[in-house]
Amino acid sequence: MGPNYQRPAIAHPDHFRSAISSTDASSFADLPWWDVFQDHALRDLVSQGLTQNYDLQIAISRIEQARALVGVVHSQALPQLGYQVGAGGEKTVTPGTNSIDSVRFGSVVGALDAAWELDLWGRIRRQTESAQANLYANEEVRRGVMLTLVSDIATGYFHLLQLDRQLAIANEGQSVFQKTHELFDLRHQAGKDSQLPVERAKAAWDASRAQIADLNRQIAQQENAISILTGGYPRSIRRGTALTGQPLPVTPVGLTTDLLLRRPDIRQAEQVMVGANAEIGAAIANFYPKIGLGLLLGFIGVGAEHDIDGGFSFWRGGANLIGPIFTGGRLQAQYRQRQAFWNEAVASYRKTVLGAFRETSDALVAQQTLAARRAALETKVLALRKSVELADLRYRAGRASYFEVLEAQQELFPAEDELADVQEAQLVAVVSLYKALGGGWKLSDNQWLRTAAK
Numbered sequence: 363m364g365p366n367y368q369r370p371a372i373a374h375p376d377h378f379r380s381a382i383s384s385t386d387a388s389s390f391a392d393l394p395w396w397d398v399f400q401d402h403a404l405r406d407l408v409s410q411g412l413t414q415n416y417d418l419q420i421a422i423s424r425i426e427q428a429r430a431l432v433g434v435v436h437s438q439a440l441p442q443l444g445y446q447v448g449a450g451g452e453k454t455v456t457p458g459t460n461s462i463d464s465v466r467f468g469s470v471v472g473a474l475d476a477a478w479e480l481d482l483w484g485r486i487r488r489q490t491e492s493a494q495a496n497l498y499a500n501e502e503v504r505r506g507v508m509l510t511l512v513s514d515i516a517t518g519y520f521h522l523l524q525l526d527r528q529l530a531i532a533n534e535g536q537s538v539f540q541k542t543h544e545l546f547d548l549r550h551q552a553g554k555d556s557q558l559p560v561e562r563a564k565a566a567w568d569a570s571r572a573q574i575a576d577l578n579r580q581i582a583q584q585e586n587a588i589s590i591l592t593g594g595y596p597r598s599i600r601r602g603t604a605l606t607g608q609p610l611p612v613t614p615v616g617l618t619t620d621l622l623l624r625r626p627d628i629r630q631a632e633q634v635m636v637g638a639n640a641e642i643g644a645a646i647a648n649f650y651p652k653i654g655l656g657l658l659l660g661f662i663g664v665g666a667e668h669d670i671d672g673g674f675s676f677w678r679g680g681a682n683l684i685g686p687i688f689t690g691g692r693l694q695a696q697y698r699q700r701q702a703f704w705n706e707a708v709a710s711y712r713k714t715v716l717g718a719f720r721e722t723s724d725a726l727v728a729q730q731t732l733a734a735r736r737a738a739l740e741t742k743v744l745a746l747r748k749s750v751e752l753a754d755l756r757y758r759a760g761r762a763s764y765f766e767v768l769e770a771q772q773e774l775f776p777a778e779d780e781l782a783d784v785q786e787a788q789l790v791a792v793v794s795l796y797k798a799l800g801g802g803w804k805l806s807d808n809q810w811l812r813t814a815a816k
Contacts, residue, residue: 364643
């Protein structure tokens with residue numbers, strides 16, 4: 363009963379916005395995660411997460427629940443066989459004229475009961491189809507958790523490297539501001555400068571020390587977050603390649619039609635539609651009678667005082683037909699509810715597809731714009747470093763004021779921090795694109811759990 367599932371037609375573009383035109387149908391999302399991330403320390407962290415993360419273990423447990431539920435639903439289509447055994451005793455008292463008579467006796471009962479619903483209308487088959495769709499949807503949830511976990515660990519690791527880079531910049535700034543303060547202090551003591559440049563330099567030095575303390579806090583908290591993702595207690599995290607040495611892989615995106623096959627959330631949303639469609643069929647089948655076969659075999663034995671005992675066997679078999687006549691609109695309401703759920707599932711599926719195209723386009727836009735921004739910032743940092751050297755030389759020669767030196771230094775270090783932000787953002791954009799394209803979709807469960815060492 364009910365319609366057979368057909369995927370709703372969806373009109374989607376032939377190319378991703380902001381994607382570089384290419385006839386290559388391959389995508390870097392086809393690569394396993396250990397080929398995308400070349401940092402061995404990051405590989406180890408991802409491997410730990412895939413084997414120890416508790417969100418993933420929860421998802422696996424839910425799959426086992428869904429698999430068991432399929433068996434529960436499917437069992438309704440098979441013959442059901444049961445038994446009943448009982449034994450008991452009884453004493454009957456009969457009052458007479460001059461005495462009271464009593465009789466004691468015992469009984470034993472044994473029976474086998476068999477029943478089989480003939481699924482003529484396919485109600486149980488549709489419910490089994492719905493349960494299987496729920497199982498497949500949970501399997502896609504697990505794959506989505508794996509992909510999200512890999513992405514979160516990689517993003518957190520790159521942010522940790524960015525904090526390390528900013529800490530190195532802050533340490534360099536502290537050293538420079540300390541030397542500047544000492545220089546100004548010597549010139550003040552020699553009567554060549556006032557107290558003002560000394561205090562301004564000290565303020566810059568103190569600000570750099572405060573920034574170092576804050577960065578140390580952020581680094582520790584980021585390490586704690588990564589530790590939890592990998593299923594461990596808070597600990598220090600081993601680093602591999604520094605932020606400035608991280609390579610940016612080539613990222614072809616492939617065909618837009620492949621996105622519907624790769625993304626676990628899209629595949630999950632489709633299984634929800636499959637289940638919703640099957641539930642419509644089950645609701646329609648509820649309007650029709652249930653037809654079944656039944657058989658009962660049994661034996662009753664009785665033993666009593668005064669040599670009274672005996673027993674007899676019995677059997678009963680036949681066909682049953684049970685159907686609704688008036689349910690107060692319950693069956694009609696169930697049908698309407700499941701039809702509405704199908705409409706919801708279709709809308710959710712289409713919304714998920716739109717979100718996938720947006721996430722892919724956002725990641726592509728980020729890659730393009732961040733590359734241009736990084737190039738400009740690298741040129742800016744080089745120019746500011748040169749300006750710091752020139753300002754220091756001019757100050758020592760008495761041709762510039764202390765404001766020129768401090769201004770050059772205070773512009774350099776924030777620019778280096780900004781460059782570190784962009785370097786991190788580029789790596790995160792690669793991670794985001796890999797996730798948006800449904801990376802690693804060809805991997806089996808065992809391959810997902812492959813360690814970096816292998």
